[in-house]
Amino acid sequence: MLNSKIKLSPKIFTKEIEKVSPRDGFGEGLALAGEMDKKVVALCADVTESVRMNLFKNRFPERFFQMGIAEQNMVGVASGLAATGKIPVVGSYAIFSPGRNWEQIRTTICYNEQKVILIGSHAGLNVGPDGASHQALEDIGLMRVLPNMSVIAPADSLEARKAIIASIKYPNSIYIRLPREKSPVFTTEQTPFEIGKSQVLWLPENEEKFSGITIFACGYLVYSALEAAKELEEEGISITVINNSSIKPLDTELTLKWARKSKTIITLEEHQVAAGMGSAIAEFLSENYPLPIKFMGLKDQFGESGQAEELINKYGLGKKKIKQTIKEIVSIYKG
């Protein structure tokens, strides 16, 4: 059942649910952040509208810097701005930033301990028709391995808005991963968000009913996991779904709590299984509470052109595949 404490949208499983790209939530949040704090500056690499930085640009033109298609320079400039007391927010597509400028991020931001907020938009298969060259599937890993860098993958537009506002106040540099595609806005203004905290969105009515399967999902796929959970519940299989948008820092307390209650963990992400969100969970649990983990993600492969949903299904990350995977695990338990 839905976790009532999280105050999800009453329209969550209805056709009326609004679909918005998380980029829009980010854009609104950035403009709000700009109003709240004059130190906020924004830099973009020739994709201003697409990354939804135009709201900020129009409202605060003197604090917006168009950097052209030059992502390596862009993050270095952001580091320099941070050194003079600014809070730079740097936007591009994830494939270019952090795809193209990783060493500059490592040296000028992380090693220098200059706080910069990086926005990697158009991350994941949901980029769709543009094809494999533009589908960032490695960015969580690239950023997760860096000291002094946190990683957030918001689950919907409202969470993206909360994430950018929270990042402004957060002491560390943060990478925020955003999908391109519109997705259901299933959280509400009242849904809590905190960097370093994950949320149980769906849980069994009681312990007896629990199948022992907990899904940790992030980003665009969280809603699919919820849909799968609802349909499975109707078929008599009760699972737990956790929105693990805070990939780093990981909510170790909640992760451990649900690992202890579970027999199997499933991790679900639009990212290579190697080095992704699931790997972060596995690294933590293998040291603290080892248990079987099923990794749902890209298996050392690139995507291709197609509609977002077609790709999600083809690469085995959609609702149908989630349900099938869970049923297979349940049947193993039943022996």
Next chain:
Amino acid sequence: MKITLKELEKLSISIRKEMIAMLTKAKSGHCAGPLGAVELYTALYFGGVLKYDPQKPDWDNRDRVVISNGHYAPLVYAILTHAGYFSSDKLKTLRKLGSQLQGHPSRLLLPGIETSSGPVGEGLSQAVGMALGLKLDEKKCQVYCFMGDGEQNCGNTWEAVMTASKYQLDNLTAIIDRNNIQIDGFTENVMPLESLKEKYESFGWKVLEIDGHNLSEIIKAFNASKSIFVKPVVIIAHTIPGKGVDFIQWEHEWHGKVPNSQQAEEALRQLRNLKGKIESELE
């Protein structure tokens, strides 16, 4: 108290000697480049150009110095001790475990260092960011960015060059140590840079070309760079790598190695001689 050119010249020789001693003790590091750039740093820090206060390294109105070529660390460290940022005792700890004097500079460990650097080709971007930030705050501070000529190979450098020009960063002075060597050989063989002056000019910069060992010329160029409006300025300083030690001079093999104790002795002997390899411009 105004320091004379003669005193600056003597200081430059002391700094070269300190670097040889430091590098010999460290047993690794970079030799040729830093030895050739001594006058550039001496002029900036002690020739009345740079606004700084070693007692308040974070002073808001200080000028900023960005070392894009972090492998010049031994030179930077020697300069900072003379500037009063820390005691010269620390120089002997260069590259040792637990030292504040890392192989490449770390801004968190040492006062007077603006950026932790090492990988070349990205310092100018950071300097551009600082210059932009200072302009936003309407602060009258100059940002100086030291670069090597090898890092003119990097695309990142030219991205920053374009940005500085776009935003008319006249509070930015870049200095290129044009010593013609990089790790694999002479710059014009590795990846031709010439004509560097025309390249920068066509990117909208004001270019000053100088003899990088002539202290009065260097000071003049630094001061001129502060009074040029609308354009960022690059000082292309022609230098001799390894300047002062004959077996290091012009030898690109010395880019990334250090003298053994015998070679160090010979280097120090040469440097001790004021009338040796560094000819006084006043004599």
